[in-house]
Amino acid sequence: MSELAPSGIEATRRRLTEKQADTVDRLTVAAVEVLSREGYSGTTIRLVAASAGVGTATAYTYFSSKEHLISEVFWRRLVALAPMEPGEADATTRVVAVLRQVSMLVADEPALAGAVSSALLGDDPDVRHLRVRIGREIRRRLGEALGAKDPERLAALELLYSGALLQGGMGLLSYAQVADLLDMCARRLMAETATDG
Numbered sequence: 545m546s547e548l549a550p551s552g553i554e555a556t557r558r559r560l561t562e563k564q565a566d567t568v569d570r571l572t573v574a575a576v577e578v579l580s581r582e583g584y585s586g587t588t589i590r591l592v593a594a595s596a597g598v599g600t601a602t603a604y605t606y607f608s609s610k611e612h613l614i615s616e617v618f619w620r621r622l623v624a625l626a627p628m629e630p631g632e633a634d635a636t637t638r639v640v641a642v643l644r645q646v647s648m649l650v651a652d653e654p655a656l657a658g659a660v661s662s663a664l665l666g667d668d669p670d671v672r673h674l675r676v677r678i679g680r681e682i683r684r685r686l687g688e689a690l691g692a693k694d695p696e697r698l699a700a701l702e703l704l705y706s707g708a709l710l711q712g713g714m715g716l717l718s719y720a721q722v723a724d725l726l727d728m729c730a731r732r733l734m735a736e737t738a739t740d741g
Contacts, residue, residue, distance in 0.1 A: 661713020
């Protein structure tokens with residue numbers, strides 16, 4: 545298991561010193577800039593490295609591919625999301641809030657949103673590793689929102705989320721539409737399963 549980088553985010557490929565963590569931070573920021581300018585197909589590790597002011601070989605020591613780099617950008621944003629406050633809201637309200645929060649994570653950046661969908665479907669081992677971590681983090685957040693052990697409902701919510709985000713990533717729905725659809729479907733699922741018990 546790797547150490548936490550000084551920024552509080554675990555390095556996915558290696559242990560990072562403070563200087564290395566700064567380099568990785570610069571690369572992830574540059575990746576978003578290059579994506580917005582060049583699009584997914586035009587983005588390369590070489591362009592991102594140049595934009596970040598680091599050598600291409602240095603960038604490859606941290607990221608195995610552009611898919612890995614883009615997946616890392618999403619992972620960092622996900623773990624940086626503020627946790628939902630337990631408050632007095634019921635489970636349905638908490639679940640809907642988590643789904644809306646995660647679905648809107650890249651909503652304001654269409655190039656990044658589309659790139660994340662493509663990147664996370666990659667077969668790069670580093671992407672697979674991040675895909676599992678992202679899935680676990682979303683499951684953890686949804687599980688906390690549910691508040692009760694209900695593996696079937698949790699699995700249905702995860703499937704609902706991943707399907708809706710894929711629709712957004714393919715450009716079939718806007719991310720605002722994804723959030724609204726998740727809201728409607730989650731409320732229906734929570735109501736139906738509540739009456740089934």
